Amino acid sequence: MKTSRFFIATQKEVPAEAEIVSHRLMLRASMIRRLSAGIYTWLPIGFRVMKKVERIVREEMNRAGALEMLMPVVQPGELWQQSHRWDEYGPELLRLKDRHERDYVIQPTSEEVITELARGELKSYRRLPIHLYHIQTKFRDERRPRFGVMRSREFIMKDGYSFHADYADLEREYRNMYDTYTRIFKRLGLKFRAVAADTGAIGGTGSHEFHVLADSGEDAIAFSPQSDYAANVELAEAVAPGTRGVPREEMKKVPTPDKRTCEEVAALLKIDLKKTVKSVLVMHEGELHMLLVRGDHQLNEIKAQKTIGAFRFAPEKEIESSLGKAGYIGPVGAKGVKVVADRRVALMSDFVCGANEAGCHLTGVNWGRDLPEPQVADIRNVVEGDPSPDGKGKLEIVRGIEVGHIFQLRTKYSEAMGAKFLDASGAEKPFEMGCYGIGVTRIVAAAIEQGHDARGIIFPAPIAPFEVCIVPIGYQKNAAVREATDKLYDELAKSGVDVLLDDREERPGVLFADMDLIGVPHRVVLGERGLAAGNAEYKARRDEKGSDVPLASIGAHLKERLAQ
RNA sequence: CUCCGUGUAGCGCAGCCUGGUAGCGCACUACCUUGGGGUGGUAGGGGUCGCGAGUUCAAAUCUCGCCACGGAGACCA
Known part of the structure; x- marks a missing residue:
C-alpha cells in the first residue's frame, strides 16, 4: 500500500471530548471518527487493526472446534419476551418497531436467537456437543457512552454459545475456552489476566473475565502473586483472620466539633485511622440499617446488598430524624436500627465511632460491653495487602480493561425457551449451555492503552495496521x-x-x-x-x-x- | 436520573461581560520556498454563530424555552 492512495487523515489537534489516551490517539491517527454519541465509523487504518484482531480470534476459535456463523442484528422482540430479557434488560436494550408495529430489538448479545435455533435443530444428544459463534455488531444503549470505542454503544463482539448434554461436558468446553482465550490474548501480544468473576443469580462454578492490564482500566483486579487467585475487586472476598483484642479502655465521649469524617476525627485525636469505624445508614424496605466498615476501608455496595437486600442510602433528613446529625452517628445506642458490621470491624476493640450527638464521638468502644454483638458480614472492598481468600499470600491490586468473558449459562435459556433434546435413554432434557464473549473493538482501544508513548501508538506487531x-x-x-x-x-x-x-x-x-x-x-x-x-x-x-x-x-x- | 459546564468553518479556540460589517490557529486549494522529525511565505475557498421564541432601530452577544454534547455524582457519615 502506498500512502498517496491510502486514507490517512492524521491530526495534531484532537477534539476536547477525548479523555483517555486511546481515544485521543485513535482520533489523531485517523482510525475512527465519531458519528453520534457512542457510535463510530472505522476508517481504513482502524479497520485494518480491527480485522487483524478479528482474524486471530477467528483462527483460534476455529482451532478450538467452534463453528463460525452469523446471526441477525435485528431480532424479534418475541424471542426476548420468551427469555424474559425483554423485561429484565432495561433501557440498555434498544427496541424498535417495524411498519407492522411489531417489536424488534438490536441485539446486545444473541442467546435468544441461538437457543431458538438449537430448539429447532438439535433434537438429539448425538448432535452434541456443539459450539457456534459469530463476530457481529452489537448495540447497548449505554447511559453514558465515553472513552471512544472503549465504552461505545455500537461495538463488535465475538460471541459464542455451546450446547451440551450434561454439565460435565459443559465444564470441559469451558476449560477449552479458558485455554483458547489465553492463547488468543497471547497471540494478540497483550499483557492480560484471567480473573474469577461473579456467577450472579445463575450460579454454577464458572465465570471468568479476561482483562488487559492498563493503569487507565475501569476495573480493579485483586490477585495473589503466591497463587493463581485473581478476582474483580468488587467480588474479591475480604477475609479477616485473627481474634478480637481484649478491651483496655473505658468508653468515653469526646468533643469533635466540625470533624465529620473518619480522617478528620483520627487527625484530631491523633490516632490511627484503623482505630475508627465508619457508620453508613441505609434504608432497606422501610427499615434502617447501619453498615460499619473500618475508617480506612470502603463499603462494597454489591456485597452489602447481598447481605441485607436492595437498599438506598439514607438522605441527611432521615439520618437527623433518627439518630442525629450526619457525621456523628454510630452504632452505640442506635435504637430502631439494625447494625451490620464488616468482619474486620467485628474484630476491633477500643474503637472510635460517632456518638449520635452532634460534635461528639466515642472512644474506647467495645463489642459486647458497650453495645450488642452485631450481625457480621463481608461488606467491604478488599485493599492491597489483605490476605488472599485462598490463604496463600497477600493481595495486590492492578487495573484492567475487561475484554473477554466466559460464562456457564447452564439451563437458564434452554429452560426458559423450552430448548430440549432427547438423551440416550430417550428422556427429554434442556441443554446445558455456555457463552463466551470477546470485545473485538474494545481490544483495539485496550491495546493502545497498553502500548503508546509521546509520539503515538505502539501496536503489538500482530495487530498493527x-x-x-x-x-x-x-x-x-x-x-x-x-x-x-x-x-x-x-x-x-x-x-x-x-x-x-x-x-x-x-x-x-x-x-x-x-x-x-x-x-x-x-x-x-x-x-x-x-x-x-x-x-x-x-x-x-x-x-x-x-x-x-x-x-x-x-x-x-x-x-x-x-x-x- | 441529578447537578455543573459547553455549543461560533472539518478540528482547536477567541469574540458574548459592555448589542452595531464574524475572527485567529490547524486542516483544505493554488503558486513560490524548503527537503532527515509536523519548513517559511503569498493569495484563496469555506459560517443558518445548536434550534425556537422574546426584548431592541439592531442579537453570536441580553431574556426564556428546547435540543445536543461533555464533565461530575450513590463515597458515606
Missing part, C-alpha cells in the same frame, strides 16, 4: 532514492509482507510523525545520505534510535525481525 513502513527522503525528486524504494517495496510486497510506502510529497518530519503516530512497528528510511554509503536505516517503533543496515540485506533483515 501495517507491519513495515518505508519512508523515503526525497522520493519525488531523487531518482536513486526512488529506485531503491520501489525495489524494496516490491520485494516486500511480493513476499507477503504488509508494507506501507510513504510516497507523499511532504517534509520528512511529517512522514516520520505520521508513521510513529499510527504505530507501524518496523520502519525503513531510505535517503540520499544513507544510499551513498550503501545503507538503509532500520528502526523499530519501540526504539529511540535506528541503525544502518546494508541495502542489499535490508529485506532479509526485516523478514528476520518480522519472524520474531
Whole structure:
C-alpha cells in the first residue's frame, strides 16, 4: 500500500471530548471518527487493526472446534419476551418497531436467537456437543457512552454459545475456552489476566473475565502473586483472620466539633485511622440499617446488598430524624436500627465511632460491653495487602480493561425457551449451555492503552495496521532514492509482507510523525545520505534510535525481525 | 436520573461581560520556498454563530424555552 492512495487523515489537534489516551490517539491517527454519541465509523487504518484482531480470534476459535456463523442484528422482540430479557434488560436494550408495529430489538448479545435455533435443530444428544459463534455488531444503549470505542454503544463482539448434554461436558468446553482465550490474548501480544468473576443469580462454578492490564482500566483486579487467585475487586472476598483484642479502655465521649469524617476525627485525636469505624445508614424496605466498615476501608455496595437486600442510602433528613446529625452517628445506642458490621470491624476493640450527638464521638468502644454483638458480614472492598481468600499470600491490586468473558449459562435459556433434546435413554432434557464473549473493538482501544508513548501508538506487531513502513527522503525528486524504494517495496510486497510506502510529497518530519503516530512497528528510511554509503536505516517503533543496515540485506533483515 | 459546564468553518479556540460589517490557529486549494522529525511565505475557498421564541432601530452577544454534547455524582457519615 502506498500512502498517496491510502486514507490517512492524521491530526495534531484532537477534539476536547477525548479523555483517555486511546481515544485521543485513535482520533489523531485517523482510525475512527465519531458519528453520534457512542457510535463510530472505522476508517481504513482502524479497520485494518480491527480485522487483524478479528482474524486471530477467528483462527483460534476455529482451532478450538467452534463453528463460525452469523446471526441477525435485528431480532424479534418475541424471542426476548420468551427469555424474559425483554423485561429484565432495561433501557440498555434498544427496541424498535417495524411498519407492522411489531417489536424488534438490536441485539446486545444473541442467546435468544441461538437457543431458538438449537430448539429447532438439535433434537438429539448425538448432535452434541456443539459450539457456534459469530463476530457481529452489537448495540447497548449505554447511559453514558465515553472513552471512544472503549465504552461505545455500537461495538463488535465475538460471541459464542455451546450446547451440551450434561454439565460435565459443559465444564470441559469451558476449560477449552479458558485455554483458547489465553492463547488468543497471547497471540494478540497483550499483557492480560484471567480473573474469577461473579456467577450472579445463575450460579454454577464458572465465570471468568479476561482483562488487559492498563493503569487507565475501569476495573480493579485483586490477585495473589503466591497463587493463581485473581478476582474483580468488587467480588474479591475480604477475609479477616485473627481474634478480637481484649478491651483496655473505658468508653468515653469526646468533643469533635466540625470533624465529620473518619480522617478528620483520627487527625484530631491523633490516632490511627484503623482505630475508627465508619457508620453508613441505609434504608432497606422501610427499615434502617447501619453498615460499619473500618475508617480506612470502603463499603462494597454489591456485597452489602447481598447481605441485607436492595437498599438506598439514607438522605441527611432521615439520618437527623433518627439518630442525629450526619457525621456523628454510630452504632452505640442506635435504637430502631439494625447494625451490620464488616468482619474486620467485628474484630476491633477500643474503637472510635460517632456518638449520635452532634460534635461528639466515642472512644474506647467495645463489642459486647458497650453495645450488642452485631450481625457480621463481608461488606467491604478488599485493599492491597489483605490476605488472599485462598490463604496463600497477600493481595495486590492492578487495573484492567475487561475484554473477554466466559460464562456457564447452564439451563437458564434452554429452560426458559423450552430448548430440549432427547438423551440416550430417550428422556427429554434442556441443554446445558455456555457463552463466551470477546470485545473485538474494545481490544483495539485496550491495546493502545497498553502500548503508546509521546509520539503515538505502539501496536503489538500482530495487530498493527501495517507491519513495515518505508519512508523515503526525497522520493519525488531523487531518482536513486526512488529506485531503491520501489525495489524494496516490491520485494516486500511480493513476499507477503504488509508494507506501507510513504510516497507523499511532504517534509520528512511529517512522514516520520505520521508513521510513529499510527504505530507501524518496523520502519525503513531510505535517503540520499544513507544510499551513498550503501545503507538503509532500520528502526523499530519501540526504539529511540535506528541503525544502518546494508541495502542489499535490508529485506532479509526485516523478514528476520518480522519472524520474531 | 441529578447537578455543573459547553455549543461560533472539518478540528482547536477567541469574540458574548459592555448589542452595531464574524475572527485567529490547524486542516483544505493554488503558486513560490524548503527537503532527515509536523519548513517559511503569498493569495484563496469555506459560517443558518445548536434550534425556537422574546426584548431592541439592531442579537453570536441580553431574556426564556428546547435540543445536543461533555464533565461530575450513590463515597458515606
